[in-house]
Structures are given as structure tokens and as C-alpha cells.
Amino acid sequence: MAKKHNPRFIAITNTARSQIVETTVMHVKRQLDASEEFVLIDVREQSEWAASRIPKAIHIGKGVLERDIETVVPDTNAPIVLYCGGGFRSAIAAASLRSMRYSRVESMDGGFSGWLDAGHAIIEEER
16 A cells, blocks of 8 residues: 655655656666666665665665765766655655756656565565
């Protein structure tokens, strides 16, 4: 069942989406399979990241993204794909990076849920 989001959250997400480029799960999977050079960043909470994630992703939570991005990705022209649980938080995060002059940042529409729905491999925490 899809999560119901609050109206103001949807509004800020829609504003962000009008300012960014969104990509698809299929496109990101093709990029990974082709070993294309880009930085895949999981902006979900630490607990979400720890439980499971997309292979080759790095974690920079949305709450510290603006603080830490320049250390992790100093090149503002580097291709970056952000993802979250469903594509909402990553859209807002992508708009924030665009305002910091990151020119090649995209948000993965559908997020981690879309990745799982497509049946793609993930890394899971060992129990």
C-alpha cells in the first residue's frame, strides 16, 4: 500500500520536481550494468540504509546532504543520482543540490520501492 503524504509535503515535492531532472529505475539499472561513471547516493535515514540498499550506492542522509556533499563529491559537474524510499525526499534533495550549483544531479523516480518492485538486486543487512 502506498504511503499517504501530507498536502504541503506533496506541494514542496512538486515544486522541487519542476526544478530538477528525474530519471527512472530502469535507466539507473542500465547505467550500473554498463559501469557508467556516476555517484549513486541514498538519501534515506540511516536505519533504512542499514537495513537494505542498492548495490554501489553510498549513504548521505537528506538531513546532512548539504553539509557533506562537497566533501564526498567536490566536483559540481559530476553526475549524481539520488534516491530515497519513493522519490519524494530525493526530489527535494536534488533541488537543494541544484541550488548549490550541482549541474548534473537527478532524482530516481520511484526510489528504493521502485527498485524493489522491478526485482533488482539489493544489499541487505545480515541478521
